């Protein structure tokens with residue numbers, strides 16, 4: 146029998162709990178989504194000398210790559226609402242002697258003391274705004290007229306086996322209310338017509354999107370099923386939901402998650418599950 150989860154799926158507190166979770170598993174998260182970042186960077190195809198803003202840059206891995214692409218006459222600025230992630234990004238940049246710079250601010254409302262940017266990039270950092278139209282309007286104010294934005298956003302959960310399989314196990318142990326379509330969160334822009342309406346209202350045009358489809362290593366490359374389970378429980382909303390149910394439920398779910406991840410484990414690769422994202426571009 147499943148338990149109920151009244152506290153399940155609260156909003157994501159990136160400046161607090163969710164930022165701490167992302168930081169604690171930074172390498173594993175970045176390892177999972179590295180191929181999608183590489184595909185978005187290839188699509189953006191930055192030129193030397195461009196000024197690029199990395200929205201919701203997290204630990205800054207993509208900002209460092211952008212700094213490399215635009216060279217010493219360009220600029221790469223990572224912006225994130227989570228202070229602990231910005232601290233980590235700054236430490237990484239210092240260690241790598243990278244010219245990438247970082248600012249901690251809420252992109253929805255911040256005023257940036259910066260010359261306008263040529264481009265905006267975001268790997269999964271644009272779907273968390275409570276009020277997306279004013280937020281994207283604010284972002285447009287930081288860009289030169291005609292500047293191109295490149296966003297990676299998750300497609301529908303049904304096309305993301307990593308999420309479906311995990312939630313299938315979680316739902317066999319606890320009642321999770323159905324996700325609210327378009328609510329701020331990883332899948333807010335699963336419906337591209339919603340994103341296009343937001344961008345249009347915020348003054349952007351010429352939206353184009355291509356699908357990225359592949360497999361991603363849950364818990365990072367070469368994670369064992371046990372490591373993938375520990376990662377899922379420690380870092381994803383599913384773990385919080387199960388932890389709220391007590392030790393017996395958590396232990397049973399842990400065993401089922403490990404059994405499920407074992408079915409998708411491939412030696413030398415890790416726990417490989419299907420994923421689909423949209424690579425979206427538009428013009429300010």
Ligand SMILES: C[S@@+](CC[C@H](N)C(=O)[O-])C[C@H]1O[C@@H](n2cnc3c(N)ncnc32)[C@H](O)[C@@H]1O
Nearest residue numbers: 159201202203225226227251252268269270273
């Ligand atoms: C899924 S993580 C992606 C991090 C990074 N882009 C990457 O790919 O490694 C989402 C990021 O968006 C940031 N974020 C969420 N809401 C934000 C806001 N209003 N302003 C700035 N950053 C925000 C979070 O703090 C988090 O670092």
